[in-house]
Amino acid sequence: MHSFEFMEPTTLAEALRLLATHEDDACVFAGGTALLLAMRQRMMVPEIVVSLGRLHDLRTIGWTPAGGLRIGALARHGDVARSELVQQHYPMLAGVAAGLANPQVRNQATIGGNLCYADPATDPPSCLIAMGAEVTIAGPDGERRIPMRTFSVDFFTTALEPGEILTGILLPPPDPQRLGHYRRHLRTAAEHRPVANVALTARRVGSAWDEVRLVVGAATPSPQSMTRAEAYLAGRAITLDVAAEAASLVAEELAPISDGRGDAAFRRQVVRAATRRIVAEAAGLDWKETAA
Amino acid sequence: MSGHKLSLVVNGERVEADVPSNRLLSEFLRDDLALTGTKRGCETGVCGACSVLVDGDVVKSCLSLAVQMNGREITTVEGLGRVGALHPLQQQFMEKGGLQCGYCTPGFLMAAVDLLKRNPNPDDAEIREGLSGNLCRCTGYQGIVDAIRSTAEAGHGA
Ligand SMILES: Cc1cc2nc3c(=O)[nH]c(=O)nc-3n(C[C@H](O)[C@H](O)[C@H](O)COP(=O)(O)OP(=O)(O)OC[C@H]3O[C@@H](n4cnc5c(N)ncnc54)[C@H](O)[C@@H]3O)c2cc1C
Numbered sequence A: 001m002h003s004f005e006f007m008e009p010t011t012l013a014e015a016l017r018l019l020a021t022h023e024d025d026a027c028v029f030a031g032g033t034a035l036l037l038a039m040r041q042r043m044m045v046p047e048i049v050v051s052l053g054r055l056h057d058l059r060t061i062g063w064t065p066a067g068g069l070r071i072g073a074l075a076r077h078g079d080v081a082r083s084e085l086v087q088q089h090y091p092m093l094a095g096v097a098a099g100l101a102n103p104q105v106r107n108q109a110t111i112g113g114n115l116c117y118a119d120p121a122t123d124p125p126s127c128l129i130a131m132g133a134e135v136t137i138a139g140p141d142g143e144r145r146i147p148m149r150t151f152s153v154d155f156f157t158t159a160l161e162p163g164e165i166l167t168g169i170l171l172p173p174p175d176p177q178r179l180g181h182y183r184r185h186l187r188t189a190a191e192h193r194p195v196a197n198v199a200l201t202a203r204r205v206g207s208a209w210d211e212v213r214l215v216v217g218a219a220t221p222s223p224q225s226m227t228r229a230e231a232y233l234a235g236r237a238i239t240l241d242v243a244a245e246a247a248s249l250v251a252e253e254l255a256p257i258s259d260g261r262g263d264a265a266f267r268r269q270v271v272r273a274a275t276r277r278i279v280a281e282a283a284g285l286d287w288k289e290t291a292a
Numbered sequence B: 001m002s003g004h005k006l007s008l009v010v011n012g013e014r015v016e017a018d019v020p021s022n023r024l025l026s027e028f029l030r031d032d033l034a035l036t037g038t039k040r041g042c043e044t045g046v047c048g049a050c051s052v053l054v055d056g057d058v059v060k061s062c063l064s065l066a067v068q069m070n071g072r073e074i075t076t077v078e079g080l081g082r083v084g085a086l087h088p089l090q091q092q093f094m095e096k097g098g099l100q101c102g103y104c105t106p107g108f109l110m111a112a113v114d115l116l117k118r119n120p121n122p123d124d125a126e127i128r129e130g131l132s133g134n135l136c137r138c139t140g141y142q143g144i145v146d147a148i149r150s151t152a153e154a155g156h157g158a
Helices: A012-025 A035-040 A077-082 A084-089 A091-099 A103-108 A111-117 A124-130 A227-233 A240-253 A264-282 B025-032 B088-095 B105-118 B124-130 B142-153
Strands: A005-007 A026-029 A048-051 A061-064 A068-072 A134-139 A142-147 A152-154 A165-171 A178-185 A196-205 A208-217 B003-010 B013-020 B051-054 B057-060 B073-075
Touching (some): A012 A026, A012 A048, A012 A134, A068 A084, A077 A084, A077 A111, A084 A091, A091 A124, A091 A178, A103 B051, A111 A124, A111 A165, A208 A227, A227 A240, B013 B025, B057 B105, B088 B142, B105 B142, B124 B142
Parallel strands (some): A026 A048
Antiparallel strands (some): A134 A142, B003 B013, B051 B057
16 A cells, blocks of 8 residues: 555544645545555555544434434444444434444444445445435535435535535434335345345325335445335325336336446346335335235 | 554553554554464455454454554454463364364454354354354355354353
């Protein structure tokens, strides 16, 4: 690996100042699990590495009944998975964090680094979008807050401007009427990263749903909301036929990527099956009853 | 470029060192401290041969920088047990055929320590999940799973 200057600011203001001073020569370092791979392959060659490791305030997870959950950007996947607050109030997210990658990576990789790197083959982004998350971003001119939906922009691209630092993730207070489900699919059981995933949340209204959010991740350059299926599912009594129709709409709307984990046609079929299953599952139906 | 003063605890002993910023933790342990039990395998975070404990949590030392370890406590396989006084997991790996060539074994042992710390009585599915960050090309895993299960059954989990 090339040599670089490793800096460990102890305040957010100092970290922002270092980024402003060194501009393109500097980059942020959180857990390092993505960055070290990129640096060893010389895809990134920063001269100044600004570690956030001493910004302990960014590691905490807090909850209030009125404000909801705030996860510091430096919380590791394992911290999110093991947090009693997350387990109790946002079990969908706790499950996603506990099931991604492997135990070692969950103990060193941060959720903020996951979102900022914007590798499509990841789990939290689609889940957080479906949960209506927002993110907070600190920059030279103060802090801003934007929906997670607009943070993931494209393949390895986010809404972060140069010199900005992601500080946290906000989730609205849990709504007892909102159901949440997540499915991830791997190419083989020995793989870690998903070839595709689907996140679904919706509000129960009687026997139907409204405010449906159906988001596909890992199959597209950045997570994609399946707007046609969302509209179709709203207000309808969910049956296995309805689940199959929603899956067809998703398969039509999806523009999948092709890469080493699978080509676009394969991903389209995986997402179609995943959608049918997740919709059925969320409605308490057994998707194994019919073949699809 | 920049040298960094490091002060940390490795296998219970205080270590002071000067390291370049681009030194990986796996290199620091093997090349600077001669703790060669920690292996370098894929060096991309997949195989788990380089697994060590940092403040009790299993991590991949090939995905960590030595400079991140200032003030931390590291345990490598050398800190688990020694000849004549093996760790219960080491004893069970031997008895149940949990290894053949041995290259992956230190990493599996460290992952197993972390697993049993969090879950002293795992079922087989939980054991396999806990080992999902480690690859073995000799045993077919069954002997490793058996070794961890029998360690837990003997009450050495926590
Ligand atoms: C073997 C392996 C398997 C994996 N499997 C999965 C999986 O199944 N699912 C999944 O979702 N992910 C998976 N990952 C990816 C993993 O989750 C990410 O590598 C990790 O979350 C990145 O976080 P980090 O703290 O290590 O980031 P770093 O490597 O420190 O940083 C990554 C990037 O984000 C930037 N950055 C980091 N934090 C901030 C911040 N707060 N503000 C601004 N910029 C920032 C850095 O500058 C860098 O460009 C896997 C990784 C490995 C190595």
